[in-house]
Amino acid sequence: MRGVDQAHTSGSLSEATSHHREADNVCSSCKNCGSAVTGQPMAFPTPIQASLKPTASSTPSTFVFKSEPMIRARASTFTGHNEKGGMQDKFFDQEVELSIGTKLTEDIVKVESFDDLEFRLPENVANAGYTKPTPIQKYAMKSIQNGKDLMACSQTGSGKTATLLLPIMNSLRWYTDPSLITDVPCKPQARILAPTKGVIIVVP
Numbered sequence: 001m002r003g004v005d006q007a008h009t010s011g012s013l014s015e016a017t018s019h020h021r022e023a024d025n026v027c028s029s030c031k032n033c034g035s036a037v038t039g040q041p042m043a044f045p046t047p048i049q050a051s052l053k054p055t056a057s058s059t060p061s062t063f064v065f066k067s068e069p070m071i072r073a074r075a076s077t078f079t080g081h082n083e084k085g086g087m088q089d090k091f092f093d094q095e096v097e098l099s100i101g102t103k104l105t106e107d108i109v110k111v112e113s114f115d116d117l118e119f120r121l122p123e124n125v126a127n128a129g130y131t132k133p134t135p136i137q138k139y140a141m142k143s144i145q146n147g148k149d150l151m152a153c154s155q156t157g158s159g160k161t162a163t164l165l166l167p168i169m170n171s172l173r174w175y176t177d178p179s180l181i182t183d184v185p186c187k188p189q190a191r192i193l194a195p196t197k198g199v200i201i202v203v204p
């Protein structure tokens with residue numbers, strides 16, 4: 001609970017602390033300091049959080065885009081991107097081995113095209129130059145979309161990054177009505193673990 005104590009006592013966080021004290025509600029952490037959060041206490045305040053100002057007394061500690069919540073990338077965003085659709089043909093013909101536990105299986109939902117995944121922003125996928133899914137994308141994306149656990153591996157450059165990021169991005173909740181954000185607690189929606197700094201840098 002060190003972070004919570006810090007929020008209550010640290011001078012460097014006085015702005016965040018005073019913001020808490022201005023509010024009417026009861027702090028959901030200590031019930032005493034006056035922190036006004038509808039969902040989560042800010043257990044580990046940082047300078048960035050400290051500089052956030054409430055726009056209205058009913059605004060929760062959740063940040064969402066209020067305008068243009070759907071990020072439709074124009075085709076020009078991708079123009080000149082030297083990796084646009086940079087998939088070598090050989091990757092589309094790779095054989096795939098599927099198993100559940102230690103048993104080989106065919107019982108995995110496969111998609112033949114990105115249309116089958118019914119992404120919210122299919123034009124962004126097309127703008128990236130992706131016309132058809134690679135084998136790992138065909139077999140893994142639907143399972144990820146359906147919330148299944150899976151372990152997938154394939155060659156370098158065979159499209160693993162998009163395999164995991166497209167379903168994650170598609171599942172993020174984008175609100176068009178800001179009034180809907182009041183019951184949304186501030187929490188991570190996805191977590192990506194990577195083994196090395198090099199890999200972390202290439203995951204967008």
Ligand SMILES: Nc1ncnc2c1ncn2[C@@H]1O[C@H](COP(=O)(O)OP(=O)(O)OP(=O)(O)O)[C@@H](O)[C@H]1O
Nearest residue numbers: 083085086087130132133134156157158159160161
């Ligand atoms: N379906 C697709 N069609 C065309 N290009 C694609 C497709 N999927 C991914 N790409 C492109 O192929 C290139 C290689 O993909 P990516 O780096 O995601 O592969 P990876 O398997 O994650 O590689 P690594 O093992 O190095 O992490 C990238 O330029 C990516 O934009």
